[in-house]
Amino acid sequence: MRWALLLQLLASLPNGQAEEHCSLLQAKTAAAALQVERPYFDLLIVVPSNPQQLALRSAVRQGWGRYLNETGHCPRCNSNRTVKLLFGVGPLPEWMKNQSTGEREKDLAVLPIVADEYHSLTEKIRNLIAYALENYRFALLLKADTDSFIFMDRVLRTLEQKSLFEQQDLYAGGLIRRVKPIVNLKDRHAKWADLHYTNLTGHKRFPHYAGGFGYFLSPSLCRYIATHKTSPMLPELTALANEDASVGFWLQPVQHQEVYLPVSKNTTGCHDRDVMIDHEISKERMLHRGKKLMKQGDPCS
Ligand SMILES: *[C@@H]1O[C@H](CO)[C@@H](O)[C@H](O)[C@H]1NC(C)=O
Numbered sequence: 001m002r003w004a005l006l007l008q009l010l011a012s013l014p015n016g017q018a019e020e021h022c023s024l025l026q027a028k029t030a031a032a033a034l035q036v037e038r039p040y041f042d043l044l045i046v047v048p049s050n051p052q053q054l055a056l057r058s059a060v061r062q063g064w065g066r067y068l069n070e071t072g073h074c075p076r077c078n079s080n081r082t083v084k085l086l087f088g089v090g091p092l093p094e095w096m097k098n099q100s101t102g103e104r105e106k107d108l109a110v111l112p113i114v115a116d117e118y119h120s121l122t123e124k125i126r127n128l129i130a131y132a133l134e135n136y137r138f139a140l141l142l143k144a145d146t147d148s149f150i151f152m153d154r155v156l157r158t159l160e161q162k163s164l165f166e167q168q169d170l171y172a173g174g175l176i177r178r179v180k181p182i183v184n185l186k187d188r189h190a191k192w193a194d195l196h197y198t199n200l201t202g203h204k205r206f207p208h209y210a211g212g213f214g215y216f217l218s219p220s221l222c223r224y225i226a227t228h229k230t231s232p233m234l235p236e237l238t239a240l241a242n243e244d245a246s247v248g249f250w251l252q253p254v255q256h257q258e259v260y261l262p263v264s265k266n267t268t269g270c271h272d273r274d275v276m277i278d279h280e281i282s283k284e285r286m287l288h289r290g291k292k293l294m295k296q297g298d299p300c301s
Pocket residue numbers: 069070071072073074075076
């Protein structure tokens with residue numbers, strides 16, 4: 001019905017205008033074709049990093065990255081799902097541009113952000129989500145850190161058991177409820193201080209948000225976050241000091257499903273086998289677990 005109307009409308013337009021509409025249609029068709037070409041993965045894992053952190057990225061690849069084979073399958077996971085790991089870095093320094101580090105095309109997303117420092121992390125994550133949408137199709141996005149360990153078998157099993165690949169508008173992870181922003185710069189966690197939140201919103205506590213070392217987002221929520229970054233037609237979403245609190249803050253007025261998942265902010269994943277993702281994993285521990293995974297089939301053996 002709509003198509004018939006559109007065709008009628010085009011027929012009734014003077015030539016020049018009709019052409020303009022046609023090229024719009026062509027552009028839309030081309031965009032649709034592009035969408036078909038973007039590779040699909042069930043789970044796209046994005047990890048922010050700095051260009052210089054070659055050794056850390058290498059440890060991740062040789063750590064939990066070893067669950068995945070070349071096609072993105074996890075042969076040990078009893079699952080047909082495909083997974084893609086993507087590191088997001090800021091612009092490469094000159095010395096790296098010309099260097100063949102072997103990682104450029106495979107899993108490095110070079111993002112157009114100015115500085116690589118903690119306070120630009122919110123910006124980087126938004127850019128990384130936009131990059132993921134432009135270049136891939138996926139059922140779920142997982143944001144993790146270079147010091148997160150992803151127990152892929154547990155992740156895929158849990159997502160399957162809870163039917164989360166099929167869940168619309170999902171925001172899942174270690175949801176933190178009703179915490180107050182850190183406002184004391186002498187606090188030992190001062191790195192995460194947010195001095196402006198309460199003035200900005202009139203609220204004393206953050207909305208629910210999932211810890212930044214491992215949270216899942218549906219494509220719809222990714223699009224919402226990315227569109228309000230890239231579209232000149234829309235106002236930007238206000239970035240808070242912390243990337244993970246920002247995501248919870250942005251999603252607050254939007255329909256979404258919050259699901260609590262067993263993730264651990266410290267290294268407890270080998271004691272508690274319900275933990276899907278753990279954190280504060282040193283480079284050495286990352287490599288050690290990767291070796292165990294290769295040799296014994298279990299990173300905790
Ligand atoms: C990856 O693993 C899947 C099964 O888990 C297998 O079918 C596929 O052939 C493997 N691909 C490569 C390149 O090893």
